[in-house]
């Protein structure tokens with residue numbers, strides 16, 4: 001599944017407001033649950049993404065420094081006061097997820113910590129004036145600026161973060177690890193979809209809720225990440241492939257389908273290297289295919305689910321026939337870049 005969107009519309013979480021009486025703390029329980037539910041999906045995707053990009057570092061030609069932190073700005077929520085309370089923040093920007101065994105985990109940063117400063121720069125003093133950042137949706141600009149500031153400081157290998165928890169500040173030095181590039185994001189949406197735009201992997205909240213376990217979730221994330229690692233967007237753009245309605249026919253359809261097959265093939269190798277069960281790809285697509293048989297799978301750009309399952313079986317058999325090196329299987333579609 002791939003959806004190339006040139007202009008992605010972001011939905012901020014519109015927490016449902018019910019007529020029920022609010023509890024004593026003044027917050028609507030359903031609205032709190034909505035924020036916490038979204039945070040759980042963000043955490044799962046963040047952890048799965050981190051494991052995939054970390055475990056497959058040898059096979060990526062460009063590398064990115066990563067701390068394992070996921071930061072969030074309450075500006076992204078329709079009801080900011082409720083979001084701040086539900087996320088446990090003292091102020092507007094804080095940590096919503098920390099990947100297990102990441103540098104952030106090692107210095108005991110935790111979800112609910114509020115970000116106060118990066119080195120000597122207070123978060124309140126950060127302004128967004130760079131044209132590239134101004135191109136982001138307004139609610140995402142500050143987070144984009146902060147993430148970029150941390151990345152730049154990591155290059156100099158000298159980052160201290162000041163965080164607060166219930167008003168108590170602490171400053172910790174934070175290291176980074178090299179991983180494959182890429183970001184991961186839950187998109188609040190009632191449709192079941194996932195997409196890859198060359199840099200970012202997005203999974204809709206409804207699809208994320210549909211996965212039975214993290215292995216199934218990893219199957220879809222690995223497929224989308226594979227599109228990015230194989231630079232499919234760049235390749236299809238260079239081939240002037242029409243990805244709109246008319247792209248469903250002829251040469252364009254064939255080229256998109258080739259990219260889909262490559263992403264499926266690479267996905268199971270990425271999964272195995274990260275310790276996920278590659279068979280979960282077969283379990284997921286079989287279940288999804290039986291329920292949605294006539295949906296996206298009948299388009300000429302995508303294989304039908306039975307063919308996809310066959311392709312996964314072939315690829316898993318190929319993997320079983322090779323010896324892993326240092327516990328990692330070298331995917332035929334990627335070169336080794338030590």
Ligand SMILES: [Zn+2]
Nearest residue numbers: 001002260263
């Ligand atoms: Zn795809």
